[in-house]
Amino acid sequence: MEVIRSQKRTVSNDIVSTPTLPLYLTAPPMEVRLEEFELFAIDRLRVLKGVSDGLARGRNPNEMDDLVDTLWKEHMRLPDVSEMINKDIISHFVLRLVYCRSDELKKWFLSMETALFRHRFRIKKIEEQRAIVGEFGLPYKAVIGAELESLKERLVLVARSLCQTSSDVENIYYKVGVPLLSYLFIYYKLQIHLSEQLIHFHLKKVPFEEVPDLVATRRVLLQKGYAFVAGSQLVSLVVTQFRSHLSKALILTNRKWTTTIREREKDRLTPIVEALSTSYLGPDYTQSSEYADISLKDIDQVSKSSFPLCMRHLFEKLREDHHLKHGGRMQLGLFLKGVGLKLDDALAFWREEFTKKVGSERFDKEYAYAIRHNYGKEGKRTDYTPYACSKIITSAPGAGDHHGCPYRHFSEDNLKAALSRMGLSSRGMEDVMDKVRNRHYQLACTLTFEAVYGTSCDTGINHPNQYFEESQKILKSKNPTAPV
Amino acid sequence: MTREEIDNNGDAMMIDDPNPKIENEFNVHYLRIYYGNLFPYSDIHKWLSYGHDGKHPGCDEYYFGRREFSFTLENDVYLRYKSFKNASAMEDAIKSNFPYKIDIGAVYSVDPDKRHAYAHSGTNLFTPVERELVFDIDITDYDDVRYCCSGADVCAKCWPLMTVAIKVIDTSLREDFGFKYILWVFSGRRGVHCWVCDAKARRLTNEQRSAVAEYFRVYKGNENNAKKVDLMGHSLHPFLARSYVDFLKNFFEGELQTNQSIFSSKEKYEKILGMITDEDIQSDLRGKWENSARSSLSEEATSLLRWEQLKKTLQSKKNKALSLRTCIEEIVFTFTYPRIDLEVSKQMNHLLKAPFCVHPKTGRVCVPIDPNNCDEFDPLAVPTLSQLIEEINAGGLSMDVDDDSDKSLLGKSIKFFRSSFLEPLLKSCKEEIESSYKTKIGKSKDTFSW
Numbered sequence: 009m010e011v012i013r014s015q016k017r018t019v020s021n022d023i024v025s026t027p028t029l030p031l032y033l034t035a036p037p038m039e040v041r042l043e044e045f046e047l048f049a050i051d052r053l054r055v056l057k058g059v060s061d062g063l064a065r066g067r068n069p070n071e072m073d074d075l076v077d078t079l080w081k082e083h084m085r086l087p088d089v090s091e092m093i094n095k096d097i098i099s100h101f102v103l104r105l106v107y108c109r110s111d112e113l114k115k116w117f118l119s120m121e122t123a124l125f126r127h128r129f130r131i132k133k134i135e136e137q138r139a140i141v142g143e144f145g146l147p148y149k150a151v152i153g154a155e156l157e158s159l160k161e162r163l164v165l166v167a168r169s170l171c172q173t174s175s176d177v178e179n180i181y182y183k184v185g186v187p188l189l190s191y192l193f194i195y196y197k198l199q200i201h202l203s204e205q206l207i208h209f210h211l212k213k214v215p216f217e218e219v220p221d222l223v224a225t226r227r228v229l230l231q232k233g234y235a236f237v238a239g240s241q242l243v244s245l246v247v248t249q250f251r252s253h254l255s256k257a258l259i260l261t262n263r264k265w266t267t268t269i270r271e272r273e274k275d276r277l278t279p280i281v282e283a284l285s286t287s288y289l290g291p292d293y294t295q296s297s298e299y300a301d302i303s304l305k306d307i308d309q310v311s312k313s314s315f316p317l318c319m320r321h322l323f324e325k326l327r328e329d330h331h332l333k334h335g336g337r338m339q340l341g342l343f344l345k346g347v348g349l350k351l352d353d354a355l356a357f358w359r360e361e362f363t364k365k366v367g368s369e370r371f372d373k374e375y376a377y378a379i380r381h382n383y384g385k386e387g388k389r390t391d392y393t394p395y396a397c398s399k400i401i402t403s404a405p406g407a408g409d410h411h412g413c414p415y416r417h418f419s420e421d422n423l424k425a426a427l428s429r430m431g432l433s434s435r436g437m438e439d440v441m442d443k444v445r446n447r448h449y450q451l452a453c454t455l456t457f458e459a460v461y462g463t464s465c466d467t468g469i470n471h472p473n474q475y476f477e478e479s480q481k482i483l484k485s486k487n488p489t490a491p492v
Numbered sequence: 493m494t495r496e497e498i499d500n501n502g503d504a505m506m507i508d509d510p511n512p513k514i515e516n517e518f519n520v521h522y523l524r525i526y527y528g529n530l531f532p533y534s535d536i537h538k539w540l541s542y543g544h545d546g547k548h549p550g551c552d553e554y555y556f557g558r559r560e561f562s563f564t565l566e567n568d569v570y571l572r573y574k575s576f577k578n579a580s581a582m583e584d585a586i587k588s589n590f591p592y593k594i595d596i597g598a599v600y601s602v603d604p605d606k607r608h609a610y611a612h613s614g615t616n617l618f619t620p621v622e623r624e625l626v627f628d629i630d631i632t633d634y635d636d637v638r639y640c641c642s643g644a645d646v647c648a649k650c651w652p653l654m655t656v657a658i659k660v661i662d663t664s665l666r667e668d669f670g671f672k673y674i675l676w677v678f679s680g681r682r683g684v685h686c687w688v689c690d691a692k693a694r695r696l697t698n699e700q701r702s703a704v705a706e707y708f709r710v711y712k713g714n715e716n717n718a719k720k721v722d723l724m725g726h727s728l729h730p731f732l733a734r735s736y737v738d739f740l741k742n743f744f745e746g747e748l749q750t751n752q753s754i755f756s757s758k759e760k761y762e763k764i765l766g767m768i769t770d771e772d773i774q775s776d777l778r779g780k781w782e783n784s785a786r787s788s789l790s791e792e793a794t795s796l797l798r799w800e801q802l803k804k805t806l807q808s809k810k811n812k813a814l815s816l817r818t819c820i821e822e823i824v825f826t827f828t829y830p831r832i833d834l835e836v837s838k839q840m841n842h843l844l845k846a847p848f849c850v851h852p853k854t855g856r857v858c859v860p861i862d863p864n865n866c867d868e869f870d871p872l873a874v875p876t877l878s879q880l881i882e883e884i885n886a887g888g889l890s891m892d893v894d895d896d897s898d899k900s901l902l903g904k905s906i907k908f909f910r911s912s913f914l915e916p917l918l919k920s921c922k923e924e925i926e927s928s929y930k931t932k933i934g935k936s937k938d939t940f941s942w
Contacts, residue, residue, distance in 0.1 A: 168727040216669060217696065220703035226729045230707075233670025233692070 028136070029128055030093065031143055032100050033253065040098050046280050049106065051083040052099035053284065056120040061468050063123060064448060069130070076127035105269070105277075106284045108262040118258065122251045129243055137242050144249050151211040151236060159229065159236060163211075166229045210239035219244045304353050314479035316453060316472045317414045317426060318400060319343050325410045330364040335403065335411040337375075339395055341382050346394035346473040351383045396471045397450050415440075415449040432459050517855030520566065522877040524590050530880060531586070532848055532906055537579035539914055540596070542689075543921030550929025558621070560597030560604045562843050563589050572843075573604040592852045595843035598623035599694075620840035625671075625693040625701060627708075628836040628844065629657050630683035637827045639752050639760070644853070646682040646871055649751035654684050655866045656743045657830035660735045661686060661708065662863040668731055669704065673917040675909075676861040678874060680851025684861060685844060689917055691924060698839055705837040707731070710829050719767045721826045723818040735829070736821060744824045745799070754827065755798035756791040758782070764802075767823055769815045773805055847909070850877055859905040862912065875901040 040048075058079040062072055084099075086092040100121070107117035129137060151159070216235045222228045222244045228235040237245055270278050302310050311323045322340040326332050332340065337358075344354060358379055362371045377386060384391035397413065405412040414423055420441065427437050436459040443452040454469045461482045469475050537556065538545070544555040561574045561582075571589075576582040586594070598620035602610050607618040631654060635642050640649040658676055665671045665688060673689040696704070710732070711720055728736065748754070755761045761781060765774045781798055789797065803820055810816050836842055849858045855876040861869050883901055 162730040165727050165730050165733060169725040169729045169732075216703075217692075217700050220700050224703040224706035226707055226731065229730060230668035231670075232667070 028089075028093065029125075029132060029140055030097050030100075031140070031250065031253075032097065032257075035101050036097060038094065038098070042276070044095075044098065045102055045277065046284070048095050048099040049102040049284055051095070052103055054083045055079045056103075056117075056124065059120050059123050059127075060116075064451060069127075072123070073127045073131050076124060077131060080128070102281075103284075104258060104261050105265060106281050108258045108265055114255075114258050114262075118251060118255055121254060122247060125250050126243060126247045129246060134239065137246075141242055141246055144246060146245070146249065148212040148214045148237075148245075151213050155213075156211065159231070162229050163236065166227070170227060212237045212245075214245060218248055220248065302348050304349075304357055307349075307357065310347075313483060314476050316469070316475040317430065317456065318412070319472055319476075320430070321414055321426065322410050326361055330361045331366070333409050333411075335405060335409050337378065338382070339400060339403075339411040341379060342392055342394040343472050343476075345383060345392075347476055351380065351385065354379055354383070394471070394473050397453070397469065400472070401449050413449050413453075415444050415452040416447075420444075427456065430456065430460060432456065517876045517878050518850065518852055519877075520590065522855075522881050523592070523850060525881055525884065526850060526877055527586055527590055529884070530902055532909070533583045533586075534579050535906065535909060535914060536846065536848065537582060538918065539689075542691075542694075543918055543925050548922070548925055548929070550925045550932070554603070555599065557603055558601070559599045560841075560843070561846075562595040562597065563591035564593035564595070565589060565591055573607065575604045594846040594849050596846045597843045598840045622694040623840040625688035625696055625704065626837060626842070626844050627661060627686040627688075627705075628679070628683065628833045629654060629661075629686075629830060630679070630833060632682060633831040633833070636763075637752075637754075639754075644682055648870070648872070651871055652743070652747050652751065653828070654871075655869070656739055656828055658684060658686075658861065658863050658866045659739050660830050661832070663738070664708070664731055664735070667734075668707075673913070673920070674863070675847065675913050676863050676866070677847045678856070678859050678861055678869070678871060679845065680849065680856050680858045680874075681854050682871075685858075687844075687847075691921075701840070702834075702838045705832065705834045708830065708832055709834065710825055711831050719769070719822070721767075721822045721829070723822050723825065724815075726814075726817070728818070728821060732821075732825075736824065740824050740828045744828050745796075748827060749795050749799065750792055752827075753791040753795040755781070755795040755802075761798065764823055767826065768806070768819055770809070770812065773809055773816075777802060777805060848905075857902065857905070859902075860909050860913065862908060875905075 055076075059072075059076060062075045067075060084092065084095060086095060103117065103121075107113040129140065132140070213234050214237050216223050216228075216230055216233055219228065219235050219237055219241070222235060222237065222241055223230065227241065228237055230236075273281075308327075311320055315323060319340055322332065322336050325336070326340065341354070341358075344357075349357065355376060358375060359368070359371050362375055366374075380386045382392050400411070401413045401416050403412050405417055414426060418426065423444065424437055424441070427440060432440065436455070440452045440455045440459075443449075443455060450469055453475070454465050457465050457469055457475060457478070461479060463482060465478065540559055541556045544551045544553065546553045557575055557577045559575060560572070561576070563571045563574060563585075565571065571591075574585065576585060597604075599622040600607070601617060601619050601621050604618075610617040631638070631641075631646055631650060632643060634650070634653050638650040638653065641647050662674060662676070665674055665686075671688050671690045671693055675687040675689065677685045677687065679685055710723075712722070723732070727733070753760070754764065758781075765778060768774050768777075777798075780801060784794075802823075806816060806819050810819075836844065845858060847858050847860060850856070851858065855878060856871075856874045857876075857880070859874055880901055
C-alpha cells in the first residue's frame with residue numbers, strides 16, 4: 009500500500025473480483041491519498057468503538073449482528089462498491105499500524121476486529137459464507153458415505169442436546185432447508201432414516217483445535233481428536249482462523265513499525281498514527297448548538313435538570329464554598345462555555361461567587377484573565393474545547409478538588425448519596441454501582457441518564473456536553489414552552 | 493547395592509541407629525534419604541526430555557533446559573523459574589535443597605534462568621512454548637455430596653468418586669480427543685492429577701486448553717443455587733450420554749448408595765428434592781418419605797427404595813415439563829460426575845506437582861495410577877516415607893534407584909511408570925523427531941535444485 013499526495017488514485021483491477029468480506033490476508037497493491045489515510049481509519053474506528061460499546065452492554069449475538077450492520081452502513085458506506093471495499097481494506101491496514109504498538113492496543117484491536125468479522129460473516133448468505141471459508145484455503149473435507157453413516161446416530165444426539173424445541177433441530181443442520189427432512193425431524197421420537205439425505209448435512213471433519221468455542225460448549229461431536237462441524241457452525245471455524253492470522257500479522261506489523269516505518273514516516277504518517285489511538289471521536293462542543301444557549305438567570309435550574317453528575321457536583325460546591333480550585337474551574341468553566349454561556353455572563357457568574365470569598369479586586373487580578381483565556385480572548389487565542397469524559401476520567405483530583413468523574417473518584421457511599429439526590433431508585437442505583445465496580449464509568453453515567461430521563465441512550469455518554477444536549481432535547485420535547 | 497554393601501556402608505546411609513523407631517510419617521531426615529536414594533531422577537528426566545536426548549541430529553539439546561521447575565522449601569520458601577541443563581544438574585539441585593514440593597511448569601522460549609535478558613517493553617519474548625495438558629481433581633470439591641468425610645480427609649467410602657472421575661475423563665481424552673500418552677498420578681492426599689503428554693496436547697494454546705476444560709465442565713455450583721447441574725435440551729451430548737451409561741449410572745445406583753446412603757435422612761433427601769423443579773412432585777415425594785421415616789429397613793435399603801420411588805415418579809411425570817426429562821440424569825451427575833479445577837488446566841504457565849514427590853502432610857509418595865485398574869487403587873495403602881525408610885533399614889532388597897521389581901514398595905510404581913507410560917511415549921517422540929528431521933532435510937535439499 010502506497011501513500012501519496014496526488015489527487016488521482018490508481019486502483020488495481022483485482023479489487024472488483026474480491027468478495028465483499030475481505031480477509032485482510034495481505035496488503036493489496038494500491039495507492040492511498042494522505043487525507044484518506046486518516047479519514048478512513050477514523051471511520052473504521054467509529055465502527056470498532058461501536059462494537060466495543062455493544063459488547064460491553066452485553067448485547068446478544070443477534071443484536072450485535074444488527075448493530076454491526078447499522079454501524080457499517082453509517083460509517084463505511086460509499087456509493088461505489090469497489091470504493092467501499094477499498095475503504096474497508098485501507099482502513100483495516102492503517103489501524104493495524106496504530107494498534108500494533110503495544111500489547112494492550114493489540115488485544116483490543118484483535119477482539120474488536122474479530123467481533124466485527126464474526127458478525128459481518130453471520131449476516132452473509134450461506135453460499136457467500138462457503139466462498140469465504142474457501143478463501144482461507146482450509147483443507148477440511150466434507151464427511152460422506154460410510155463415515156457419515158457411522159456417526160449419524162450421535163450427530164442426531166448432539167443436535168437434540170442443543171435444542172429446546174424441535175424446530176431448533178432442523179436449524180442446526182439445514183440452513184439451506186431441505187423441507188422433507190425438516191418435516192421428518194419434527195417426529196424425533198421415531199427412528200429416522202437418514203442415510204442418503206445426510207449428504208445434505210454439509211458436515212466437515214475438522215481438528216478440534218480449530219473450533220475451540222464449539223468444543224467448549226459441547227456443540228459438536230468429537231471423535232479421536234476431530235470435530236464434526238455442521239454448515240451452520242461455519243462461523244466458528246472462520247473466526248478462529250481470522251483471529252489467529254490477525255494475531256500473527258500484528259506481531260509482524262509491530263516489528264516493521266519499530267524497525268523502519270516509524271522513523272521513516274516521522275514527518276508524515278507517524279504523527280497521524282500516534283494520535284489515532286487516543287482520539288475522541290465525537291463533536292467537540294466548542295460552538296454551542298441551538299439546544300444550549302443558557303442565560304444566568306436559568307443556570308441554577310438548568311444545573312439541577314440537565315447537568316451530568318460531575319458538573320452538578322462542581323456547580324453545587326461552587327455555590328456552597330464560593331470557590332473552586334484550578335482543576336474544577338477548568339472542567340466546569342469549559343463545560344459552561346460549551347453549554348452556551350457567553351463570556352460576559354461567564355465573567356459575571358464567576359465573579360458573583362468568587363467575590364463572596366476573595367473580594368472583587370482579587371477576582372479581577374487573579375481569576376478573570378483565566379476565564380477570558382478559556383474563551384480565546386487572551387494569549388494565543390485558542391478557543392479551548394470542553395473536556396470529554398475520557399479526559400475527565402483520567403484526571404487526578406487531589407485534596408480540596410471537586411473535579412474528575414464521580415463514578416470513578418467518589419467513594420461508594422458518596423456516590424450513592426449523590427445519585428439519590430439525582431432521583432435514582434435503589435434498583436437503578438444498584439445497576440449503576442454494578443457498572444462502577446466493573447470500572448465502566450461512562451456506562452454508569454449513561455445508566456444514570458437513562459434512569460433520570462426514563463429513556464434509553466444507545467450511543468452512550470462520552471462527553472458532559474453531550475449529556476447536557478441530550479437532556480435538553482428530551483426536556484424541551486416534553487414541554488416546549490417552559491424554561492428548563 | 494547388596495545386603496553386605498548396606499551393612500558396610502551404614503555410615504554413608506546417614507542412619508545412626510540401624511533400627512530407629514519410625515514416628516512421624518514425614519520429616520526432613522526421611523526426605524533426604526528419599527531424595528538421596530529413591531527418587532527416580534533419570535526417569536523424570538527422560539520423560540520431560542521427550543526424546544531430545546542428543547543422540548539424534550534432529551534433537552534439540554536445550555529443550556530440557558528451557559523447562560521451568562519450582563521448589564517449595566521448608567518454611568514455605570518458594571523458588572520459581574528454576575531450570576536445569578540436564579539430569580545431573582536437576583539431581584544436584586534437588587539434593588542440595590531437599591524441597592518439600594517440586595512443581596513442573598512449562599517449556600519456555602528461552603531458559604527461565606535467563607528470562608530477564610529477554611524482557612522488552614511492549615512485547616514479551618519470554619513465553620511458554622509447550623506444556624502438557626493437565627487436570628487436577630480434588631475430593632474437597634465434592635464436599636457437598638459426600639457424607640463420610642469432609643475437608644482434607646479421604647476414606648474408602650468416598651475415594652471411589654475419584655475412581656469414577658478417572659474413568660470418565662480418561663475415556664474421553666482417548667476417545668473424543670484422540671490423546672494417547674496420559675499419566676494419572678495420586679496427588680498424595682486427597683486427589684488425582686492427569687498429565688496428557690501427546691505432542692498435540694503440549695502445543696495447545698490457552699484458549700484451546702480452556703475449551704477442553706469447559707467441555708468437561710458440568711457442575712456449576714455455588715451456595716446460591718440449589719440446582720448445580722443443568723442438562724438442557726432434548727438429549728444428552730454423546731460424551732455425557734456415554735459417561736452416564738458406561739460409568740455414572742451404575743456407580744450411583746451401586747457403590748455410591750452403599751457408601752453414602754444419600755436418601756436416608758431428611759437433611760440428605762431435601763438436598764435432592766431441591767433439584768427437582770416441580771413443586772408438586774417435591775411435596776409428593778416428601779410426604780411419602782416423611783411417613784416412612786420409622787421404617788425398619790437399613791439406611792442403605794431405605795435410600796435405595798426412595799431412589800426407586802423418585803425415578804418412578806419422575807418417569808411418569810416427565811412429559812409435564814422439558815426440565816423434568818433430564819432430572820434423573822441431573823441428580824446422578826451432581827453426585828458422580830468429575831469436578832475438575834478449571835484454572836489449573838487453562839493456562840500454560842500453571843505449575844503442577846511433580847510425580848514421585850512426597851506429600852508433606854501425609855508422607856505418601858505421589859505414585860502413578862493405572863487408569864485401567866483404578867478400581868484397585870487404595871490411597872490409604874500408598875507407601876509412606878516412613879515405610880520406605882523402614883524397608884531400607886530392614887535391609888530389604890536393593891535400594892537401587894533402577895529397581896523396578898515388584899518386591900519393593902516403590903518398585904511396582906516405577907515399573908508401571910516405565911513400561912506403561914514412558915516407553916510408549918518415548919518411542920513415539922523419537923519417531924516424531926526422526927520424521928520432522930527428515931522433512932527438514934528434504935526441504936533444504938529441494939532448495940538446491942533450481
